[in-house]
Every structure is written in structure tokens, then in C-alpha cells.
Amino acid sequence: MASVSVVIDNYNYGRFLGQAVESVLDQDFKGEVECIVVDDGSTDESRRVLASFGGRVRAVLQANQGQAMAFNNGFAAATGEFVGLLDADDYWRPTKLSRVIPLFEDAGVGVVEHFLQDVDARGADLPQYFPLWPPSYSLDDFLDRRVELGATSGLVFRKTVLDQVLPIPKGMSYYFDDLLVVKSLLLSRLVNLPERLGLRRLHDSNLCAAGRQYGSPRNLELDMRMRDLFNSEIDPLLARRNLRRTDRYLAEEELEYMRRRILLHMLRGERGRAFNEWLGMLRKHGGRRLGLFRCATCLAALVSPGLYLRAYDAYRGRRLLKPASSDS
Incomplete structure (x- = not known):
């Protein structure tokens, strides 16, 4: 056994x-x-x-x-x-x-x-x-x-x-x-x-909700450092096997970093830098469906970080998802 x-x-x-x-x-x-x-x-x-x-x-x-x-x-x-x-x-x-x-x-x-x-x-x-x-x-x-x-x-x-x-x-x-x-x-x-x-x-002491994980500059900076650390661990392993992430993966990963930087600038009160980051996102990725969607949703962050985080929490739990059946 x-x-x-x-x-x-x-x-x-x-x-x-x-x-x-x-x-x-x-x-x-x-x-x-x-x-x-x-x-x-x-x-x-x-x-x-x-x-x-x-x-x-x-x-x-x-x-x-x-x-x-x-x-x-x-x-x-x-x-x-x-x-x-x-x-x-x-x-x-x-x-x-x-x-x-x-x-x-x-x-x-x-x-x-x-x-x-x-x-x-x-x-x-x-x-x-x-x-x-x-x-x-x-x-x-x-x-x-x-x-x-x-x-x-x-x-x-x-x-x-x-x-x-x-x-x-x-x-x-x-x-x-x-x-x-x-x-x-x-x-x-x-x-x-x-x-x-x-x-x-889910309770007041953990970070599962986006409003906690992304709701402060400190937590956002930590999140990006951890993503950097994750990538620094994985990339050499892939390189040794002559493997690479697809262009689709790399584009979506860059969009994730851009989204975080827009929110970080807004939380710091750096509206101009946030807008410039958003323009960069639009120019580089606005021609693709997901990129255009990210640009549209990040407009909410330019208006109000709190509004964006509430919308993101709702969206994150529902994109390409289905309700669990009662017997699962």
C-alpha cells in the first residue's frame, strides 16, 4: 500500500x-x-x-x-x-x-x-x-x-x-x-x-484576492520580483533542452508585466508614467485581440485603481470558467 x-x-x-x-x-x-x-x-x-x-x-x-x-x-x-x-x-x-x-x-x-x-x-x-x-x-x-x-x-x-x-x-x-x-x-x-x-x-490575513495582492505598491513590486525569480529559474532549464516559450506566451507575459506597471504607477500617483505605459501597450499589442482587451481593461486602472481591482477580481474568476456541479 x-x-x-x-x-x-x-x-x-x-x-x-x-x-x-x-x-x-x-x-x-x-x-x-x-x-x-x-x-x-x-x-x-x-x-x-x-x-x-x-x-x-x-x-x-x-x-x-x-x-x-x-x-x-x-x-x-x-x-x-x-x-x-x-x-x-x-x-x-x-x-x-x-x-x-x-x-x-x-x-x-x-x-x-x-x-x-x-x-x-x-x-x-x-x-x-x-x-x-x-x-x-x-x-x-x-x-x-x-x-x-x-x-x-x-x-x-x-x-x-x-x-x-x-x-x-x-x-x-x-x-x-x-x-x-x-x-x-x-x-x-x-x-x-x-x-x-x-x-x-479566504480571510483578512491572506493575499488570495487581487485587491490585497495588487492593492499596494509594496505588494505589486514583490509580485513582479517573484515573477522575475520564477522566470530566472525556468528559462535556463528550457535553454539546456533547446526549448523556448511560444511567441504567444511571451506576448501574454509582457502584457502581464505592463498591466502591473500601469497599476503600480497609478498607486504611486504617477499618472503620466501610467499613461505612457498604457500607450506602449496599445502600440505594441493593440493589434491582437488579447492585447486590445488588456488595453481596454487597463483604462479602468487609469481612472481608478480600486475600480480596476474590483473588476479584475470578478473577471479573473469567470473567464473561460464554468460553475462547479453540486456533486464534484
Whole structure:
């Protein structure tokens, strides 16, 4: 029977941590499940919560080093054939592992992802739409920007694949889960399981909403640095294999940077620089459908960054998406 290690990263989420751990311990999976919690120097009640589970949980206690190092240290401690990731403010349904692990019977599968149902701080479902996932993703899908990935707590890796794509760069606070997946696509396939096997909690302390992630110059600058770091990790790996991202991918990536720079200038009160960036977007990309659409939507940012962020949050959840069925 297969063995699974579940790595939970935690920093000051003591109020949620117990539910995350219980959701791992309550899995109906018949194989061995190892629950590893890496506490990243919490100053709240987290370590008391951990202690309450006794020997049922393997605790890795460290000084504060950031989420990337917390996961790296958790992965180093993992002994299972498969490794699942779980953020401390999220939790799983009892059937998660029993639904996911059989998909690894295909030796070419290195990663499985599934849907996460968004919930509020109390665990009540939030209105949500889900991607129209194909059955699987390959490296070619990434190179042509056809990959739409879920969140951290919906990922499970084959350990032999994960070991080859580590470590996560120290200080990488965004996109590290995407980085692990894309590196894994160089070695294997990803299977998509369109079932809501976990719950992602949206609350005042996380950055899932665009209004938080992009609503301040500091967060926007951090986001762009993390995108730069992601690309600096991936590009040399592609070059060594004589691979490159398609022109479509590169154009859409440039539009993402331009969109962020327009918003950043507006948040700083640099309206002239924002308008010049928008003109550059129009001249370079306005001849393509997506480019023209981006130019049109970024006009809202030139009028009001807050208006743009509210519109973006609504749009992001609905483009090319469908409602989840009640039994998924």
C-alpha cells in the first residue's frame, strides 16, 4: 500500500491549524499517512496546538525563515512515496488522498492537482467558478501558456519527481508552487482531477484576492520580483533542452508585466508614467485581440485603481470558467 507524507506550513495560523491537521488525520486512505507540520517561528498559540496532537504529528520547529524554507524543510523530512502540500489555513475533505493517489499508478504522472472550494474564515462556502481543465497537462501546454493551475493545497507530487525539482529558492513568497509544477513538467505529466477535495480559506490575513495582492505598491513590486525569480529559474532549464516559450506566451507575459506597471504607477500617483505605459501597450499589442482587451481593461486602472481591482477580481474568476456541479 502506498505511503503519503503531508507537509503543512504554518506561521501564526494557530486558530486554523488544528482543523488542517485533523483533516489529514481523518483521511479514509488505507495506506500510511505521515503528517508533518513545519512551524515557521510562530508567536501565537500554534505550538500549543501542535503539542496537543502528540505523536500523531511530526513537528518541525524553526526560527522564522519564510514559507519557501518551511516547505523545503518539510520536504526534507518527508518519507512517503507521495507528498501533499497543505497551507495551515486550508483543509481537506476525508476522501482527498483515496481519490488522488490511484492516479499515480501511471508511472508517467508526477503531479496531481484538484479543485479547492473557497470558503470564508468560518468555513462557509463562497460563490465560485472552476477552470475547464483538460485531463492532463504536459510541458508543451506550459510553453504555449495553456496551463491554468490551482492553489498550493490542491497539489500532490510523486516524491521521486519532487526531489529532482527542489529546493524552492529562499525568499520565494509567490509562485513557488507553480515553479515546482512547471519543473515537474520537464520530467512528467500532471493529471487534473476536477473534484473539490479541499477547501481554501479566504480571510483578512491572506493575499488570495487581487485587491490585497495588487492593492499596494509594496505588494505589486514583490509580485513582479517573484515573477522575475520564477522566470530566472525556468528559462535556463528550457535553454539546456533547446526549448523556448511560444511567441504567444511571451506576448501574454509582457502584457502581464505592463498591466502591473500601469497599476503600480497609478498607486504611486504617477499618472503620466501610467499613461505612457498604457500607450506602449496599445502600440505594441493593440493589434491582437488579447492585447486590445488588456488595453481596454487597463483604462479602468487609469481612472481608478480600486475600480480596476474590483473588476479584475470578478473577471479573473469567470473567464473561460464554468460553475462547479453540486456533486464534484
